[in-house]
Amino acid sequence: MDRRPARSEGVIESVTIPGGSGAQAAWDRFEALYRSSRDDVFGYVATMLGDHAAAEDVTAMAFERAYRRRRTFDRRRGAERAWLFGIARNAALDELRRRRRTVALTAERPDIGAPAVEDGAELALRRTVVRDAMRALPAREREIVALKFHAGLTNLELARVLGVSESAAGTLLYRTMEKLRKACDESPR
Amino acid sequence: MSPHDDLTDYALAVIDRTLAGDPVSAQDAELAELTLLLADERPRPADAFAAALDARVARRFARAPDSPGQPPEGEAAPRGSQGKRGRLRPRRWLYAPGLAGAIGVGVAVAIIAIPGSGNGSSSGTSSDAAVALKAPASIAASSSTSSSAATSRSSAASGAAAAGGESPQFAAPNRQVIQGAQLTLSTRPSRVNDVARQVFSVISAQNGVVESSNVTATSGSGGGAEFSLTVPNQNLGPAMAALSRLRGAQVISRNDVSRDVTGQAGGAGQQLADARALRTALLRKLALATAAASIDSLHLQIRDANASIASDLATLRGIQRQVANSHIELTINSVTPPARPHSPSSGGGFTLGRAVHDAKRVLVVAAGVGLIALAVLVPVGLLVALGLWLAHTLRDRRRERVLDTV
Numbered sequence: 001m002d003r004r005p006a007r008s009e010g011v012i013e014s015v016t017i018p019g020g021s022g023a024q025a026a027w028d029r030f031e032a033l034y035r036s037s038r039d040d041v042f043g044y045v046a047t048m049l050g051d052h053a054a055a056e057d058v059t060a061m062a063f064e065r066a067y068r069r070r071r072t073f074d075r076r077r078g079a080e081r082a083w084l085f086g087i088a089r090n091a092a093l094d095e096l097r098r099r100r101r102t103v104a105l106t107a108e109r110p111d112i113g114a115p116a117v118e119d120g121a122e123l124a125l126r127r128t129v130v131r132d133a134m135r136a137l138p139a140r141e142r143e144i145v146a147l148k149f150h151a152g153l154t155n156l157e158l159a160r161v162l163g164v165s166e167s168a169a170g171t172l173l174y175r176t177m178e179k180l181r182k183a184c185d186e187s188p189r
Numbered sequence: 190m191s192p193h194d195d196l197t198d199y200a201l202a203v204i205d206r207t208l209a210g211d212p213v214s215a216q217d218a219e220l221a222e223l224t225l226l227l228a229d230e231r232p233r234p235a236d237a238f239a240a241a242l243d244a245r246v247a248r249r250f251a252r253a254p255d256s257p258g259q260p261p262e263g264e265a266a267p268r269g270s271q272g273k274r275g276r277l278r279p280r281r282w283l284y285a286p287g288l289a290g291a292i293g294v295g296v297a298v299a300i301i302a303i304p305g306s307g308n309g310s311s312s313g314t315s316s317d318a319a320v321a322l323k324a325p326a327s328i329a330a331s332s333s334t335s336s337s338a339a340t341s342r343s344s345a346a347s348g349a350a351a352a353g354g355e356s357p358q359f360a361a362p363n364r365q366v367i368q369g370a371q372l373t374l375s376t377r378p379s380r381v382n383d384v385a386r387q388v389f390s391v392i393s394a395q396n397g398v399v400e401s402s403n404v405t406a407t408s409g410s411g412g413g414a415e416f417s418l419t420v421p422n423q424n425l426g427p428a429m430a431a432l433s434r435l436r437g438a439q440v441i442s443r444n445d446v447s448r449d450v451t452g453q454a455g456g457a458g459q460q461l462a463d464a465r466a467l468r469t470a471l472l473r474k475l476a477l478a479t480a481a482a483s484i485d486s487l488h489l490q491i492r493d494a495n496a497s498i499a500s501d502l503a504t505l506r507g508i509q510r511q512v513a514n515s516h517i518e519l520t521i522n523s524v525t526p527p528a529r530p531h532s533p534s535s536g537g538g539f540t541l542g543r544a545v546h547d548a549k550r551v552l553v554v555a556a557g558v559g560l561i562a563l564a565v566l567v568p569v570g571l572l573v574a575l576g577l578w579l580a581h582t583l584r585d586r587r588r589e590r591v592l593d594t595v
Contacts (some may be wrong), residue, residue, distance in 0.1 A: 046232035093588035
């Protein structure tokens, strides 16, 4: 089983002059944030929406919003990644509100994380079981999985995005994992 | 820490170690496998989308030069297959607080700037102008007590005459008209004597008489003068004009009065003629009378007739004198002028004291404007803040509710 990289990869990097003006410094910070978070934001949003095309739109919109508001970022209120995912979360929820079409989450998922042909049958089965279990989760718990495993947030960042304490976030994550384990164990497959 | 918390922390640690690629114990293999399977479910962006987004970020989300169909920067974001989704609309309602503030400041400035609407802090120049403009109105008001139609007409016309100083003449040919005027002037306390001296000069030049005068001059506020003047009827107009233009004095009010006494004079003349005719007849009877009693009686009647003639003659002469001379009641009030704002055109030059005074004035006005603006802006700002908070809270709740309905 391949391990995914910890952060986004394959991002085009532009040359910037370090130590420039305040605006340039803000841009440099934003660009670094974008480079490290592009794929993570997409992963989280795509899991939330279950729609690649919509996820692309919302991801682009989230980064554009973050760019417009980059000067309003307050480091005292949390890390930049948590701030960025807060923006992405609001954009994704707005999209969900607009569409009210969450059933499509399951309908359009086959292309997301589909098991490779070369994977063994047992692994493919386990993947299917996990996917079904995740599909059965309530949206709030599915969001926790998305933030933790698809966006790669730390427990502290996850807590900041959800607006809860770190211990509460940890408890929510633990309960979700227990629910997934139980669902996988009880799966007839 | 409860066992449950320990278990939670342990599981979270296993998850983090697994995601970091660190080994875990055999008993945690199931959780680690689930962790890796979940991580493998992570959706990955398409290469085309990633490249397009990279390019947009490199352009700092500016509109691509070769995509004229795209909306301008800040209005919409390019989208994959659903370009209209998630449009970034300019929040025009955010300009509402600024607009409300501008309106509030404008109203405050207007309240302060409109003369008379404030606390009477207008300059001395404008006060003087107001007095001058109000003079005709006060004249018209004071004339309403006049009894004759001619007086009313003269009073109405006196407003216009006050500016030019000409006294209206309403005496028609062959009519006996008594004319008079009341004039009220204002001057500074220090100039009461000077103005009074000018009054004497004017009356002397117009062959008039100062029947009585009462001049009170003080070093501070107060003081004034009252004159009872008589000028030949034909000089009333020039005299009033000269009195209205005395140096250092301003006309506060003016009231011209006229009374037609043609009938009264005619009656007095007729009575005089009758009395004279009676006396002539009595004198003739006296010349023919022989009896002593009759002579005594005629003497008494002639004496009465003489008395009547004298009385009628005095009445007629009094009327003629009043018609020939006009009476003027002149009042001079001393008024301490309000402090005038210093201006370069007011003379006196620049001094430190004036600069300090002006600076204080500017600060007071600025503070007043600021206070009024605050009185408007604070409630508006509180309402706007409350509205924003409510909107933000409602929006967050709606967002969170979406997760419950999925």
